[in-house]
Amino acid sequence: MTARVACLSPFSEQTVRDLVDSRHPVEVVLVPDPPAQEAVLEATHLAHLVIADQRHKHRIDRRVLENMRNCLLIQAASVGFDTVDHRAAAELGIPVANCAGYNREAVADWTVLAMLALVRRGGWADRQMRQEGGWWSQQELLGHELGSLSVGIIGLGNVGGTVARRLTGFGSRILYADPDPSREFPGAERIDLDELLGTADVVTVHVPLDVETRGLIGREAFARMKPGAIFINASRGPVVDEAALVHALDLGHLAGAGLDVFETEPLAADSPLRKFDRVFLSPHFAGTTVEARQRLREMIATNLNRVLDGEAPFNIVNQVAVRS
Numbered sequence: 001m002t003a004r005v006a007c008l009s010p011f012s013e014q015t016v017r018d019l020v021d022s023r024h025p026v027e028v029v030l031v032p033d034p035p036a037q038e039a040v041l042e043a044t045h046l047a048h049l050v051i052a053d054q055r056h057k058h059r060i061d062r063r064v065l066e067n068m069r070n071c072l073l074i075q076a077a078s079v080g081f082d083t084v085d086h087r088a089a090a091e092l093g094i095p096v097a098n099c100a101g102y103n104r105e106a107v108a109d110w111t112v113l114a115m116l117a118l119v120r121r122g123g124w125a126d127r128q129m130r131q132e133g134g135w136w137s138q139q140e141l142l143g144h145e146l147g148s149l150s151v152g153i154i155g156l157g158n159v160g161g162t163v164a165r166r167l168t169g170f171g172s173r174i175l176y177a178d179p180d181p182s183r184e185f186p187g188a189e190r191i192d193l194d195e196l197l198g199t200a201d202v203v204t205v206h207v208p209l210d211v212e213t214r215g216l217i218g219r220e221a222f223a224r225m226k227p228g229a230i231f232i233n234a235s236r237g238p239v240v241d242e243a244a245l246v247h248a249l250d251l252g253h254l255a256g257a258g259l260d261v262f263e264t265e266p267l268a269a270d271s272p273l274r275k276f277d278r279v280f281l282s283p284h285f286a287g288t289t290v291e292a293r294q295r296l297r298e299m300i301a302t303n304l305n306r307v308l309d310g311e312a313p314f315n316i317v318n319q320v321a322v323r324s
């Protein structure tokens with residue numbers, strides 16, 4: 001049988017072909033850049049395997065899912081799978097898998113980068129030095145050592161746990177909140193979310209975006225944070241109420257924020273977040289490194305080939321078994 005693979009990610013036909021073992025004949029259907037929801041509907045209609053959109057733009061909603069006739073697996077080309085209606089997929093018996101953990105090291109590196117840039121005012125000092133004659137007194141740039149601070153990690157999964165591992169080297173006090181009782185890290189203290197918000201000098205969020213976490217960090221959460229706290233988000237934009245974040249920064253309640261993800265991406269040219277000196281911004285690239293990209297392709301390839309070989313794929317996120 002020739003397997004039809006619909007790819008919603010910006011991969012070339014050859015890249016998709018290279019993911020599948022040559023033992024399996026495949027037909028590859030690519031989808032134009034978003035927005036192209038009708039093309040998504042058409043491409044996925046008869047597909048056996050669907051690679052979801054790495055850019056988190058093309059959505060696999062109920063309408064797309066109900067139109068699928070042959071789908072054996074929807075493979076997210078990412079950790080987050082919030083652009084796939086995974087509950088509807090479960091109702092329809094369509095398994096959804098992600099690439100759990102493939103970029104944990106990359107996102108943890110970025111998170112520490114953001115922490116250091118903020119506690120030592122690294123980004124700001126660099127920008128000022130580029131202005132003519134830029135030079136500031138040590139007093140104005142006086143920062144903190146990361147090891148002297150308490151860092152609160154919300155979500156101690158693959159990324160949060162890897163951030164904890166890095167922070168151990170700095171000597172920071174590590175607090176975390178996570179509803180999963182199996183999540184732990186030596187030396188890290190589990191506390192409830194409200195206590196974490198009120199205790200940590202740096203709060204960093206690493207939860208998936210889902211119905212329970214949309215808007216998790218809003219006005220109330222920011223108000224609970226210590227005056228002068230630093231807030232970091234490399235999870236998904238809608239986990240944070242951006243207007244509430246801007247408000248907390250405007251008030252001067254937060255000393256700074258590090259943001260890789262936003263409610264709307266790309267971030268609007270006139271977003272108020274761009275005006276704050278003490279906000280460290282990046283274009284949703286925390287998880288993107290040469291090494292992570294290689295692991296991503298290996299994980300996608302493994303799952304596509306396992307399904308074509310009649311084996312169960314790894315990292316199913318909606319508890320649906322694959323039909324053979």
Ligand SMILES: NC(=O)c1ccc[n+]([C@@H]2O[C@H](COP(=O)([O-])OP(=O)(O)OC[C@H]3O[C@@H](n4cnc5c(N)ncnc54)[C@H](O)[C@@H]3O)[C@@H](O)[C@H]2O)c1
Nearest residue numbers: 079080155156157158159178180206207208234235286287
């Ligand atoms: N910025 C990027 O480039 C980038 C890259 C990778 C992942 N991400 C995002 O980061 C998220 C986390 O990644 P991961 O690999 O660590 O995922 P993961 O699934 O390994 O860990 C998520 C953790 O969050 C916990 N959690 C869920 N709800 C929670 C809540 N309400 N409060 C506290 N903890 C909660 C879970 O129990 C789990 O331990 C992903 O879902 C993805 O959306 C972003």
